[in-house]
Amino acid sequence: MGSNILITGAAGYIGGSLVADFLAGNSPLIKKDQIHAVVRSDEQAQALSKLGVHVLQLDLTDEDAVVESLLRHNISIVVHTASSLDVSLALPLVAALGRQREVSGEDTYFIHTSGLSAFYERTGWPSGPMKDSGPVFKTERQFTDSYPLRKTDVTVIEHAKDRGVTSFIVVPSTVYGKGSGAWNQLSVILPIYIKGCISNKSVHKFPENAKVSGVHVSDLTALYTKIIEKVLQKETLPSGTEGYYFALAHDILWWDILDPLAEALHARGLVTESKAQIWPNVETAAESLGIPVPYVQILWNSEANLVTENTYKLGWKPQWNTERFLQHLDDEIEAVQELGTAKSSLVASLSQST
Ligand SMILES: NC(=O)c1ccc[n+]([C@@H]2O[C@H](COP(=O)([O-])OP(=O)(O)OC[C@H]3O[C@@H](n4cnc5c(N)ncnc54)[C@H](OP(=O)(O)O)[C@@H]3O)[C@@H](O)[C@H]2O)c1
The missing domain is CATH 3.40.50.720 (NAD(P)-binding Rossmann-like Domain)
Structure with missing residues (x-):
């Protein structure tokens, strides 16, 4: 063919x-x-x-x-x-x-x-x-x-x-990870969150500690x-x-990302506290992250109960796991600082749909 x-x-x-x-x-x-x-x-x-x-x-x-x-x-x-x-x-x-x-x-x-x-x-x-x-x-x-x-x-x-x-x-x-394309190299979920933390000078988390697949x-x-x-x-x-x-390459709890993220941002002098606080309410989270209220919990406080079989049957072998991801958390901060705000079609379309 x-x-x-x-x-x-x-x-x-x-x-x-x-x-x-x-x-x-x-x-x-x-x-x-x-x-x-x-x-x-x-x-x-x-x-x-x-x-x-x-x-x-x-x-x-x-x-x-x-x-x-x-x-x-x-x-x-x-x-x-x-x-x-x-x-x-x-x-x-x-x-x-x-x-x-x-x-x-x-x-x-x-x-x-x-x-x-x-x-x-x-x-x-x-x-x-x-x-x-x-x-x-x-x-x-x-x-x-x-x-x-x-x-x-x-x-x-x-x-x-x-x-x-x-x-x-x-x-x-x-x-996650810095993209290798010629134009937008930033993803959505982590960059928006990191950007919000830097703007607010603090890291917040939801009380439920949802599991996220990455x-x-x-x-x-x-x-x-x-x-x-x-x-x-x-x-x-x-x-x-x-x-x-x-x-789905690996799972991790949000708090296991956000607690080390608070430490890493604090070490760079970008937030005032080295520990993540709990969001007072969803409205504050939405305003801080610049995302419509109905979507904040969908994007950062939800779990999917999914299992992949088809990908492994193809012979897909992900090279990144939870440990490697956490070891490179600092790269996510660096990418946001280098590249600025993520310009994602996801955010644009969510804003249009509310
Ligand atoms: N990144 C993630 O974590 C993730 C996870 C799951 C699903 N997704 C979904 O996967 C898709 C791609 O994600 P991404 O992060 O790569 O998004 P992205 O960086 O925003 O890329 C989308 C690209 O599509 C182009 N586009 C949009 N409308 C178009 C149109 N009418 N005609 C031609 N091109 C058009 C945009 O062009 P312009 O540059 O001109 O705007 C942009 O370059 C999105 O729908 C996103 O919701 C992303």
């Missing part, structure tokens, strides 16, 4: 890091010339063009432009990292892959990026453990109207099926790469309603 690969959100944290991985030649099966990257602005297009990838300057909501562009560049695999939430970005890509399949007679593949919050009890997901090899689609469908991220997953899978496109849903947990950005990009490699090798792997891949 002479597959060309398109990465959306290529100026973003996850998409940018994936492009950088491919350019670094981390996969022997994926050639630089196959890589196509979607960005929006002229500056981003220039930055990525300099790296030698094919750059497509597109607004993904423009279906005619998306279909024309994907057909012109003979794209058969799309890795969509531009938005987990906004389905109007995903559907034109799925439609384009459907057309490409008709025109080329070859299979086409859509790898969507979802998010852990779709699987929190706080957003209406049922309690109890769920494997990515279990009835995830059926359950997302059952609870589709109560949380927009679930609705997007379900809509993507159903549209892909209707158009004969093979779909996969990658669910990143809390992604994955280093390099392990996450390795997972997307594994899926693409299997596709290129024409291996059969779970897809469509069965095609969920939970990118």
